[in-house]
Amino acid sequence: MAITLRQLEIFEKVAVCGQVTQASGQLLLTQSAVSMALAELERLAGAPLFERSGRRLLLNDRGRQLLPEAQDVLARVRKIEQFLEDSVGTPVGTLIVGASTTIGNYLLPAMIGEFSRLYPGAKPLLQVGNALQIEQGVESGELDLGLIEGLQHLPSLTATPWRRDELVLIVGKEHPWASLGRATPEMLASATWIMREKGSGTREVFETAMERAGVSYVVALELGHTEAIKKAVEAGLGVGCISRMTVQRELDQGWLFEVASPVDLQRTLLIVTRKNDYRSALLKAFLALLECKLDL
Known part of the structure; x- marks a missing residue:
């Protein structure tokens, strides 16, 4: 059996999204590439991992058992990648930024463009949701940081005032x-x-x-x-x-x-981050850019 990290990454994203279309968009892959990777993983697994319901893909019992194991492997690999990226001394790699709707649609696009120009080796990705969804994404580790426009819900996170x-x-x-x-x-x-x-x-x-x-x-x-x-x-x-x-x-x-x-x-618009979490050079650079945009 030769399961690849890419197959596990695709499996995890489809399991969370429940759709090939949405998962392919977030992974920046074609739908056919995502479907082929899932098919190969299920072939290697010897049985299906999803129940097909129209365009929806729902984890079956084997898929639900595999998901936390895959997420654990991917989290470990990402930590290794982050360590290697940081050792270079220049902000490089992928930073996943979450933002509630107003911030994500009206404030962050220009800032992300500016960040990419400042650090060509960096790849900031923006995910937009409501405030509670963004906090939950930061807490779970799916997002590296979040920007929300409402009230803080999760005391496990650090909320820093950003803009009025x-x-x-x-x-x-x-x-x-x-x-x-x-x-x-x-x-x-x-x-x-x-x-x-x-x-x-x-x-x-x-x-x-x-x-x-x-x-x-x-x-x-x-x-x-x-x-x-x-x-x-x-x-x-x-x-x-x-x-x-x-x-x-x-x-x-x-x-x-x-x-x-x-x-x-x-x-007050807020920046939310995990408490006592390691801050990479990439994350520090993005936070520094946000601080330049303070208007409090």
Whole structure:
């Protein structure tokens, strides 16, 4: 039997994603290459490791038993690779950065591009999810560090303040609040709210701020992406609350209107890392770049 590390890496990624399509995108491989590697691994294993359900791949009992063993091997290999990379003295290798949606879509792409120009031997990869997903990824070791826009959930991590941000209330140009420009607590309580899903940093900050202000509310529509919220609000379906950095263009163009309120919607963006964890030259270099972007 000649199982390769690449086959184990592909197996682990497919097991986590549950789909060849998503796994191939994260691994930067073709779907056919991923499928061939899985087929070869299952041939070497002598039996299937997954149950096929449409386009979904679900681990069977043998696959579930293999997964932690494969993850342990891959973690050991990554530590060896990191040690060898660090010994060169120049930040090189792959750094997996996780970011909650607003940060990942609006702030980090330019920074990652700048980091790649500064360190040609480095390969930063960005994974976007909601704040809780990013924290869980950092805690498990799947992510090297994370940037979140909500409240810290996991005390096992170190959370460092990074930047200030502000949420704004937005309505479409035909909404009655557009001409008023502000809303009272009573108006907020009766509004048709269009919000991000539970677990997102924006949703948590909004909920905390409304609770502190003593305002009851009902979320009528949950959408998993900021762009979808903007389009729904622009279409007159309700009132949204999102980061100013994500909606400034629409406000400037007059497609959406900002509404002032008595609710404090300021927030702090956070860098989350594992406590007492070894920091490679690569990780230190990326953290140094983030510190250059501080605005606190």
